[in-house]
Amino acid sequence: MKPDDTAHGEPLPDTANPFLGRTSEIPGLDTLSEDADAFLIDQFGTIHDGEHPYPDAIETLHAIRSAGKKVILLSNSGRRATNNDARLAAMGFTTDCYDASLCSGEVGWADLRADPLPCLRQHCRILLLARDPSLDILEGFDIEPVDTVESADLIMLAGSQTDLYGYDTLWDRIRPGIARNIPLVCTNPDRLMLAGGQLHPGAGTLAEAYRNAGGHVRWYGKPYPRLYRAAFALLPGIPRPRIFGVGDSIEHDVAGAAARGCNSVLTRTGIIAHASDAALAAEMTRYACRPTTIMSRFQW
Template sequence: MTIRAISGLAALADAADAFLIDQFGTIHDGETPYPGAIETLRTLRAAGKRVILLSNSGRRASNNIHRLAAMGITADCFDASLCSGEVAWQVLRAAPPAYLRRRCRVLLFARDPALDILEGFDIAPVETAEEADLVMIAGSEADRHGYDALWSRMAPAAARGVPAICTNPDRLMLAGGRLHPGAGALAEAYQAAGGTVRWFGKPHADVYDAALALLPGVPHARIFGVGDSLEHDIAGAVAAGCRGLLVRTGIIDGLDDAALRVEMRRFSTLPDAVAPRFAF
C-alpha cells in the first residue's frame, strides 16, 4: 500500500477544479485556524478553484458560518459552507418522518442546547429518555461529562425503540488537545443496543449529494475531498466518485506511516495523496 506524500495542495492544482474541505482538525482546532489555513483557502480561490467547506457540524449553516467568521475564516475564503446539520434540516423538512409530523418530545445530545436543526417542527425539549419521542444526537460532551454518563442517559430510549437522528457521525473528537468519543460513537452504541438511527453527514450520501449539487458541470474525478479522517472525509469522497487528500492533523496527528496504513486497511480507503497539513 503506497502512500503518495505531497507537501501541499499546489501539487494537485493541475488535477483539481474543486475541493470539499473539512473544518475541525483540517483548517482549525475548534477555536483557532491552523497556521496558513486562511491563506491557503484564499490562494485556492485566487487560482480559480471552487472551495466548499464540508463539515460534520450538527448545527444549521448560519451557526457554522458565524463560528467560522469569529475565527477569521470569512466569506471570501470559500464559495459555500455546507454542514451535516443543515443538510439534515433540509431533508427532514422536505420529507418529514411520522414522528416529526406531530408534536415531538426531543432528547438532545449536543455541545450546546440549541435545537435549530429542528426549526419549524412542533417540538418540546425533554431531559430524560423515558419522556422522549426522538433522540437527537448532534454532538458529544464526553470531554465534559464522560462517555458513560451520556450513554446512561441515552440507553433507556434505545431499549424502548425510540428513533434517533445523528447529525454528526464523527466517532472521535478533539477537545482540550485530547481525543474523546464523538457523537458518532454514541449513535453507533445506540444502534448496537437495538435503536434505529438515521445518519446525516460524512461519509453518508446526503451531504455529498448536496455538496456536488453546488458544483454543476465539474467532473467528480476533478473534485478532492480534503480532511483528517479516513473514515469520513476520504471514504465519503471516494464513495461519491471524488478523490481524496488526507492531512496529518486533527485526529491522525502523530500517526506514523505504519499506523496510517493500518487505518487505511481498517477503513478500506486509500487517499490519492497525503500532506503534512492543510497548506498550498
C-alpha cells in the same frame, strides 16, 4: 426511506473510485493544480482547531480560489448553517475564503423538513445531546425539549460531551430508548473528537452503539451520501475524479470521497496529528480505502 436511513446506516458508494492505489505525499495543494477543479474541505482538525485558524489556512483558501478552483467547506457540524458560518467568521474565515459552506446540521434540517420521521409529524418531545443546547436543527417543528429518554419521542445527537461527562454516562442516558423504539437522529457522525488536546469518543460513536444495540438511527454528514449530494449540486459539470476531499479523517473525509468517486487529500493534523504510520495503515485497511495524497498540514 432513503439508503442511509437504514438501521445499519452504511454509506452506499455512488461510483467506484478508479484512482485508489499507492498514496503519494505532496508539500501543498498547488501540486494538484492540474488535476483538481474543486476541493471539499473539512473544517475542525483541517483548517482550524475549534477556536483558532491553523497557520496559513486562511491564506491557503484564498490561494485555492485565486487559482480558479472551487472551495466548498464540508463539515460534520451538527448545528444549522448560520451558526456554523458565524463561528467561521469569528475565526477570520470570511465568505471570500470559500464558494460555499455546507454542514451536516443544515442538510439534516432540510431533509427532515422534506421527509420527517413519523414522530416529527406531530408534537414531539426531544432529548438533545450536544455541546450547544440550541434546537435550531428542528426549527419549524412542533417540539418540546425534555431531559430524559423515558419522556422523549426522539433523540437528537448533534455533538459529543464525553470529555465533560464520560462515554458511559451518556450511553446510559440514551440506551433505554432502544427498548422504547425511540429513533435517534445523528447530525454529527464523527467517531472521535478533540477537546483540550485529547481525543474523546464523538457523537458518532454513541450513535453507532445505539444502532448496534438495535436502535434506529438516521445519519447526516460525512461519509453518508446526503451531504455529498448537496455539495455536488453546487459543482455542476465537474467530473467526480477532479473533485478532491480534504481532511484529517480516513473514515469520513477519505472514505466519504472515495465512495462518491472523488479523490482525496489526508492532512496529518487534527485527530491523526500524533498517529503513527502503522496506525494510519490500519485505518486504511479498516475502511478499505487509501487517500490519493497525504500532506503534513493544510497549505498551498
